[in-house]
């Protein structure tokens with residue numbers, strides 16, 4: 001008997017940590033499908049993320065995000081990358097419990113640098129570093145709460161990061177370090 005399809009891995013972490021980039025490469029490496037929650041939201045709404053923030057505000061965006069992630073987690077069997085703020089929802093955190101959740105980390109300076117541009121309304125305007133730092137302070141405990149494993153992307157190529165994640169998923173050991181076994 002087979003249970004319901006479950007995601008192979010779910011990627012969480014702050015903006016610019018590399019969830020979308022690494023998630024796509026991880027899926028390719030593992031030969032499973034890839035989905036990005038922000039893309040699913042844009043598709044189902046027919047609007048861009050900045051447009052949704054502008055017309056519905058952050059609370060409106062969070063409601064849509066929670067619903068889209070919930071639906072996807074029920075049926076999807078592949079790699080799913082979430083948006084950086086998805087873990088703010090207690091219901092989403094509950095739904096992530098017992099899944100292979102990969103927490104990608106990044107330092108403030110590099111995180112800010114990688115998150116520049118019009119696509120991320122939460123960090124637009126004002127002091128991006130202060131905003132990013134505040135966001136990390138609020139969310140770091142939440143990322144840690146849902147994480148099965150944690151991997152840094154600071155000064156590391158996406159290929160290396162993907163290899164680490166694959167090693168951990170395949171061995172079932174969330175603390176496995178490369179070099180200690182199969183490469």
Ligand SMILES: Nc1ncnc2c1ncn2[C@@H]1O[C@H](COP(=O)(O)OP(=O)(O)O)[C@@H](O)[C@H]1O
Pocket residue numbers: 013014015016017018019020021022084114115153155156157158161
């Ligand atoms: N390991 C990495 N090293 C350097 N740059 C990266 C790395 N991973 C992602 N990036 C770059 O950082 C930016 C943000 O990546 P993205 O995958 O959109 O992050 P997220 O989805 O976590 O916000 C992109 O320009 C991407 O090319």
Ligand SMILES: O=C(O)C1=C[C@@H](OP(=O)(O)O)[C@@H](O)[C@H](O)C1
Pocket residue numbers: 013014015016019020038049082083084085086119120121122
């Ligand atoms: O951190 C956040 O609250 C957000 C992060 C974005 O996704 P990425 O983390 O993929 O940039 C996107 O969901 C939206 O702009 C809100």
Ligand SMILES: [Mg+2]
Pocket residue numbers: 019020021036038081082083
């Ligand atoms: Mg992303």
